[in-house]
Amino acid sequence: MKAIRCREWGAPDVLRLKQAESPSLERHQVRIRVHAAGVNFADSLMVGGTYQVKPPFPFTPGLEAAGEIVETGSAVDGLRVGQRALAVLRNGGGYAEEIVLDAAAVVPIPEAMDFVTAAAFPVAYGTSHFALTHRGHLQPGETLLVLGAAEKSPENPLRKWSLSLHGELQLFWRCRGDRR
Numbered sequence: 001m002k003a004i005r006c007r008e009w010g011a012p013d014v015l016r017l018k019q020a021e022s023p024s025l026e027r028h029q030v031r032i033r034v035h036a037a038g039v040n041f042a043d044s045l046m047v048g049g050t051y052q053v054k055p056p057f058p059f060t061p062g063l064e065a066a067g068e069i070v071e072t073g074s075a076v077d078g079l080r081v082g083q084r085a086l087a088v089l090r091n092g093g094g095y096a097e098e099i100v101l102d103a104a105a106v107v108p109i110p111e112a113m114d115f116v117t118a119a120a121f122p123v124a125y126g127t128s129h130f131a132l133t134h135r136g137h138l139q140p141g142e143t144l145l146v147l148g149a150a151e152k153s154p155e156n157p158l159r160k161w162s163l164s165l166h167g168e169l170q171l172f173w174r175c176r177g178d179r180r
Helices: 041-048 115-135 157-165
Strands: 002-005 016-019 029-037 064-072 084-088 098-102 106-108 143-147 170-174
Touching: 029 084, 029 115, 064 098, 064 115, 084 115
Parallel strands: 143 170
Antiparallel strands: 002 016, 029 064, 029 098, 064 084, 084 106
């Protein structure tokens, strides 16, 4: 298997595509063939050695990935081979052709969501969710104005989340070029 490997702290140009050993599978884990991986500011912090998690060298960055489950451990329930799924990798590892991780960190992807969207979902939308609920204490009946909303579509995951969690929430979007 090939993976993007980091052997020293630095800018993203220290990363190299290398042959890597395929991880063994334990009974509570799943193996996913990666179709897409998220690229985030946190990944660059990890590669630079300034993220709160500092894996030992060499390591594979990538905090989120999406793909198809190709193998499940004997104790895994609720996930199956062939299922599309996204994964949250707290210690990195997503920049690889395949990943192995605890089934608890894997979520099935809805049929309407593509791999690229799913791979970008956990960090970006998880951060938004945390900021709005735990830091901003957003409550039903309040109004939220989203500036720089690159995606105004009703299919936007943040919009769906806000409507499902806060049915009474008023949500306004503003994008560059939006003349309303």
